[in-house]
Amino acid sequence: MTETTGLPGHCGVVGGGRMGAGIAHALLLAGCHVTLVERDEDAAAAARERVARAVTGSAERGLVDDADEPMSRLDPVTGAAGLAGAGLVIEAVPEDLDLKLATLRAVEDAVGPETVIASNTSSISLDTLAEALARPERFLGLHFFNPVPASRLVEVVIAAATGQALRDRAVAWVAEIGKTAVVVNNAPGFASSRLGVLLGLEAIRMVESGVAAPADIDAAMTLGYGHPMGPLRLTDLVGLDVRLGIARYLERELGPRFAPPALLVRLVEQGHLGRKTGKGFYDWSDS
Missing domain, CATH: 3.40.50.720 (NAD(P)-binding Rossmann-like Domain)
Structure with a gap:
């Protein structure tokens, strides 16, 4: 070349x-x-x-x-x-x-x-x-x-x-x-998806188990760690279906720590995919 x-x-x-x-x-x-x-x-x-x-x-x-x-x-x-x-x-x-x-x-x-x-x-x-x-x-x-x-x-x-x-x-x-x-x-999930998805999945598990509301979990990361956007809001922007597909791929390649939470699976099955459908962990109907 x-x-x-x-x-x-x-x-x-x-x-x-x-x-x-x-x-x-x-x-x-x-x-x-x-x-x-x-x-x-x-x-x-x-x-x-x-x-x-x-x-x-x-x-x-x-x-x-x-x-x-x-x-x-x-x-x-x-x-x-x-x-x-x-x-x-x-x-x-x-x-x-x-x-x-x-x-x-x-x-x-x-x-x-x-x-x-x-x-x-x-x-x-x-x-x-x-x-x-x-x-x-x-x-x-x-x-x-x-x-x-x-x-x-x-x-x-x-x-x-x-x-x-x-x-x-x-x-x-x-x-x-x-x-x-x-x-x-080249490696499964590269650097960004591998770390970002893992953080997002744990945030979803926290919502699932009632630790805190999505906005409070996101605020903990934006205000406490300086992240520009919380993991749940980011999941909504990326698309819950996209995150689910990546999680399933990484679970196959890297093991059960990337297993998608039941809440994520359920929301995708219900068609709540985030911003593009108007609802995910947040209400995007006015955006």
Whole structure:
């Protein structure tokens, strides 16, 4: 692979949900042309609106002069063919192994041999995902945090086939979009999900056993430990279904300390997934 420096001028993001839209927003603010791939026209339009809200918010805070110029560099599309010519493509589809494998295969089929392919997975083994690719040496993890515009951290996750040069390029790219990279070797849950999920699960167990109300548990961590957000509010923002899926994966990989509490399972079964459904550990109906 020919090594270049600097964030590619054309980047792709596959998946325009909350995370994918946030990643697209970060790349736009860094000056990239961004192709955002969604499954159909309705989903692409919804993804564009998510990005537009984020870019407008950045303009209102004075981070960019106006929203029109960055948005002119966003191209929502419904097929991977639009990724041709991109120097970096980040997969940001839901945490489903089969879906991610199929997405990565489609991306590799659409892009050139020099394109770097990254996954935003929060827990799935990068080596397992790399099995989908004919050229795994150009693959690594770029795990952004929710909400992307406010978060300053990106985990650069190194798979077995990832070379040192690509590692260094990825760290530099993260700096170019105004965030800080932490480099983590491939392991279940990496660093952030492994620690964050464990804290969140224990907080849920405390609610389940009546130790304290969610707001008080969260206040103990924000006021007592300086966390910017409590573990239960964060669970609502991430999505209880997402947290449950990660917990089950980590339980399989690392043991029973990651077993999901019955309360988490029950809330997901009831459709209370957090902010996106209007109710989780908090009431989000007015937000």
